[in-house]
Amino acid sequence: MPSPAERYARAREERAHPLTAAFAASQRFTLDPFQIAGCQALEEGRSVLVAAPTGAGKTIVGEFAVHLAMRDASDRRHPSKAFYTTPMKALSNQKFRELVDVYGPDDVGLLTGDTNINGNARIVVMTTEVLRNMLYADSPALRGLDFVVMDEVHYLADRFRGAVWEEVIIHLPAGVRLVSLSATVSNAEEFGDWLDTVRGDTEVIVSEVRPVPLEQHVLVRGDLLPLFDDRAGIATAQVNQELMRIRSFKGPTYENNRRAQAGRSAGHRSGGGYEASRRRPAKGNQRPVRSANVQRIERLDRPDVVKLLERANLLPAIFFIFSRAGCDGAVQQVRRSGVRLTTPDERREIRAVVEDRTRSLLDEDLAVLGYYEWVDNLERGVASHHAGLLPAFKEVVEELFQRKLVKAVFATETLALGINMPARTVVLEKLEKFNGEARVAITSGEYTQLTGRAGRRGIDVEGHAVIQWTEGLDPQAVAALASRRTYPLNSSFRPTYNMAVNLIDQFGRARAREILESSFAQFQADRAVVGLARQVREKEESLAGYQKAMICDRGDFGEYSRIRRELSDLEKINRKDVTAGRATRDQRQRRIASLRTQMQRHPCHGCPDREQHARWAERYWKLKRTVDGLRRQIETRTGTVARIFDRVVDVLSELDYVRVGDDDATSLTAAGRTMRRIYGERDLLVAESLRTGIWDQLDAASLAALACSLVYEPRRDEGGPGEQRLPRGPFRTALSATEDLWQRLDDLEQDHHLPGTEPIATGLAQAMHSWAKGVPLDRVLAEADMAAGDFVRWSKQTIDLLDQLSLVAESGLASTARRALDAVRRGIVAYSSV
Numbered sequence: 001m002p003s004p005a006e007r008y009a010r011a012r013e014e015r016a017h018p019l020t021a022a023f024a025a026s027q028r029f030t031l032d033p034f035q036i037a038g039c040q041a042l043e044e045g046r047s048v049l050v051a052a053p054t055g056a057g058k059t060i061v062g063e064f065a066v067h068l069a070m071r072d073a074s075d076r077r078h079p080s081k082a083f084y085t086t087p088m089k090a091l092s093n094q095k096f097r098e099l100v101d102v103y104g105p106d107d108v109g110l111l112t113g114d115t116n117i118n119g120n121a122r123i124v125v126m127t128t129e130v131l132r133n134m135l136y137a138d139s140p141a142l143r144g145l146d147f148v149v150m151d152e153v154h155y156l157a158d159r160f161r162g163a164v165w166e167e168v169i170i171h172l173p174a175g176v177r178l179v180s181l182s183a184t185v186s187n188a189e190e191f192g193d194w195l196d197t198v199r200g201d202t203e204v205i206v207s208e209v210r211p212v213p214l215e216q217h218v219l220v221r222g223d224l225l226p227l228f229d230d231r232a233g234i235a236t237a238q239v240n241q242e243l244m245r246i247r248s249f250k251g252p253t254y255e256n257n258r259r260a261q262a263g264r265s266a267g268h269r270s271g272g273g274y275e276a277s278r279r280r281p282a283k284g285n286q287r288p289v290r291s292a293n294v295q296r297i298e299r300l301d302r303p304d305v306v307k308l309l310e311r312a313n314l315l316p317a318i319f320f321i322f323s324r325a326g327c328d329g330a331v332q333q334v335r336r337s338g339v340r341l342t343t344p345d346e347r348r349e350i351r352a353v354v355e356d357r358t359r360s361l362l363d364e365d366l367a368v369l370g371y372y373e374w375v376d377n378l379e380r381g382v383a384s385h386h387a388g389l390l391p392a393f394k395e396v397v398e399e400l401f402q403r404k405l406v407k408a409v410f411a412t413e414t415l416a417l418g419i420n421m422p423a424r425t426v427v428l429e430k431l432e433k434f435n436g437e438a439r440v441a442i443t444s445g446e447y448t449q450l451t452g453r454a455g456r457r458g459i460d461v462e463g464h465a466v467i468q469w470t471e472g473l474d475p476q477a478v479a480a481l482a483s484r485r486t487y488p489l490n491s492s493f494r495p496t497y498n499m500a501v502n503l504i505d506q507f508g509r510a511r512a513r514e515i516l517e518s519s520f521a522q523f524q525a526d527r528a529v530v531g532l533a534r535q536v537r538e539k540e541e542s543l544a545g546y547q548k549a550m551i552c553d554r555g556d557f558g559e560y561s562r563i564r565r566e567l568s569d570l571e572k573i574n575r576k577d578v579t580a581g582r583a584t585r586d587q588r589q590r591r592i593a594s595l596r597t598q599m600q601r602h603p604c605h606g607c608p609d610r611e612q613h614a615r616w617a618e619r620y621w622k623l624k625r626t627v628d629g630l631r632r633q634i635e636t637r638t639g640t641v642a643r644i645f646d647r648v649v650d651v652l653s654e655l656d657y658v659r660v661g662d663d664d665a666t667s668l669t670a671a672g673r674t675m676r677r678i679y680g681e682r683d684l685l686v687a688e689s690l691r692t693g694i695w696d697q698l699d700a701a702s703l704a705a706l707a708c709s710l711v712y713e714p715r716r717d718e719g720g721p722g723e724q725r726l727p728r729g730p731f732r733t734a735l736s737a738t739e740d741l742w743q744r745l746d747d748l749e750q751d752h753h754l755p756g757t758e759p760i761a762t763g764l765a766q767a768m769h770s771w772a773k774g775v776p777l778d779r780v781l782a783e784a785d786m787a788a789g790d791f792v793r794w795s796k797q798t799i800d801l802l803d804q805l806s807l808v809a810e811s812g813l814a815s816t817a818r819r820a821l822d823a824v825r826r827g828i829v830a831y832s833s834v
Contacts, residue, residue, distance in 0.1 A: 019043045023064055029458055034207035039064040041203035047178040049195055051188040052207040054452025055422055058181040062149035065179045066123055069147050082147040084125045087155040096125040113800050132164050135171045136502040145176055153180040154489050162492035166519050170198055184208055185489040194523040212455030213462045216482055218243055220469045227479060243475040299468060302330050303337035306408050309425060314464055315407040317425040320450050322433035327384040330410040334382045341381030341407040350378050350405050357396050360831055368778040369788055385411040388787030392831050425464040426454040445487030491521035495645040498683040501672045509666035513642045522641045532634050539627045546620035550613045555603035561617035567595040647752045677808050682710050682757055685742055690809055694737040700819035702731040705769035709762045711797040726762055727769040764794055772823040795829040
């Protein structure tokens with residue numbers, strides 16, 4: 001019961017922020033302090049950055065911005081608008097459905113590149129790239145825009161797409177208030193300072209409080225042991241000592257002790273659940289004895305883990321497995337074991353949802369997609385979720401899981417990226433994953449992101465993270481992962497050709513450089529320069545002190561010490577470098593003799609305090625080497641982004657996309673104006689291909705295949721395609737010309753110290769050619785040797801590029817691009833649940 005003083009303070013706050021108070025009162029749950037603070041900042045007319053854990057409810061602040069935009073604005077010529085941006089089409093689709101439920105279909109639109117629904121609505125959900133393109137095109141849809149919500153704004157650290165977030169933040173009109181929603185990062189204040197610099201008054205709100213507390217367990221055989229000692233608490237990171245003993249002793253005696261504890265374990269398995277395992281003390285007479293004959297602690301099979309969680313009332317659960325094959329294999333294991341987690345009523349409901357959501361899929365494709373076995377697994381309450389799954393299937397899994405009809409999902413880490421799909425329990429089978437080159441340990445940020453799915457607000461009192469015991473597991477390392485809060489947000493921004501021509505066109509070169517120098521990348525570099533400069537200043541004071549201490553009344557001891565250092569360095573090299581030729585060694589010996597003579601003749605050589613001066617001189621030279629290194633770092637960081645921009649402009653100038661006058665004034669040519677509307681990693685290659693006309697003779701299917709080759713990124717383990725797998729005819733001629741062009745551009749970029757792009761990847765060209773020709777799905781997937789979900793993803797990226805070509809190419813090629821686009825957008829590629 002709040003005190004009278006607390007009630008009075010709350011009443012005053014509600015009077016000061018009536019819109020926040022009314023909005024909060026309309027919600028199903030009481031808003032947390034950080035949510036109220038974010039809403040109040042918006043009501044006061046400020047932008048806001050909210051950094052909070054996964055599942056904490058950050059989006060409520062974004063929804064309040066939409067609410068403010070939708071208040072009665074009948075007296076305005078242009079009613080207030082709000083844009084809601086997300087990094088992924090799946091997230092955009094999900095948010096679109098949620099907002100339609102609140103505001104109705106007339107006031108909510110969706111723009112995701114391949115979907116355009118009601119784009120002139122007052123609320124528009126879109127991917128971040130769509131907004132970036134609108135800003136560069138000065139779209140009329142920007143009129144009346146008051147709020148932009150950037151969900152998952154920490155994506156600006158993404159190596160491939162992160163620059164788009166910074167472009168949007170920099171270029172949004174000054175009057176637009178920005179709502180930035182981020183996962184918990186350790187440098188939120190630094191990011192907020194940058195937002196304040198480029199966007200104006202920005203409130204930074206950081207919360208590290210999970211709305212649903214997280215219990216952490218380690219699964220050893222059939223026991224769920226707490227990771228942390230209950231009495232110490234997670235704040236102390238005191239690891240459960242029973243886990244430490246298990247790690248140290250795993251011999252036969254340990255196994256005998258486990259059997260001796262069978263009664264205790266049986267109590268756990270018969271319904272004691274995780275609570276019983278949490279309370280279980282480690283008794284002194286159960287301490288295992290070290291044995292040379294160490295045995296493995298066998299892991300539970302996945303079906304047994306599912307059954308254990310079901311008995312302990314810890315479902316629904318997400319099992320994170322870091323491979324697609326592992327996810328699908330896990331579902332098959334559970335299926336073969338006969339596990340069924342659903343009631344007859346739930347199975348009927350599952351069947352109805354599946355049939356409703358997939359009715360637009362062609363009957364002849366269902367068998368190819370494994371539809372019937374997939375439905376059977378869903379009716380058992382289990383499913384996989386990964387990027388290789390057909391988008392329609394993924395959406396069904398997400399909906400059924402949210403409705404508590406599917407109880408166990410085996411997923412790759414992509415599920416942890418923003419989709420609203422919380423579970424009661426998250427299971428991590430391993431704490432390492434394959435990064436394309438080697439198996440590496442997951443980071444503390446990844447661990448937090450994955451386990452952040454555990455705990456459903458308003459449903460669970462607490463969430464549960466379960467780590468399965470593996471050979472070599474170190475409980476202390478797991479505890480460190482669970483406790484650490486060091487995952488900084490670092491910019492990945494770098495200027496591109498498309499960005500350069502758009503900035504030059506809108507602002508001119510000088511202003512464009514200034515804009516780029518306001519990027520978060522440069523802000524961080526400048527921050528680092530400030531710190532480095534401070535270190536230099538501090539160390540220069542020490543250098544001055546060392547110089548003073550080595551002053552000699554006989555002469556210049558600095559000069560003497562330089563001779564001594566060079567002599568010492570050469571003598572060390574001479575001793576170690578036994579492979580040098582005779583001439584080199586003789587030359588070195590002559591230099592050593594000369595230095596020794598100079599040293600002996602120097603007036604400081606006879607100083608009685610020579611060695612004391614020498615000790616100070618040695619400190620001086622060691623510190624000076626450090627200071628010189630810091631100065632080099634400052635030189636390389638200052639103006640980094642602007643220097644890259646200058647190199648990009650030099651390439652564009654050499655290729656005649658821009659013209660640079662004597663006064664450094666820069667203007668676009670006709671080719672440069674075309675490039676303004678070409679987006680993507682290969683913007684320069686696409687623009688040059690259009691200008692040189694090397695694609696003009698392609699038919700629709702061949703153009704689709706070539707566009708696919710420009711966007712496709714093969715997995716590292718894929719081999720190169722054979723000649724026989726490429727489409728014949730005009731495709732090969734155009735491909736050869738495009739590859740030659742890529743090589744010339746790559747050489748040019750290397751000459752200007754730019755990174756260039758990867759070689760063209762034709763691994764999917766034949767399959768895309770067949771698809772555009774109307775070949776059935778089963779044959780195309782066999783040609784592609786690829787999961788349906790992957791094929792759809794690359795097809796949609798191909799459509800994005802073809803759409804650009806249809807807008808910027810000359811009429812003949814533009815017409816071909818439209819036909820190619822229509823040919824690719826069919827069947828499972830055309831499916832959309834929105």
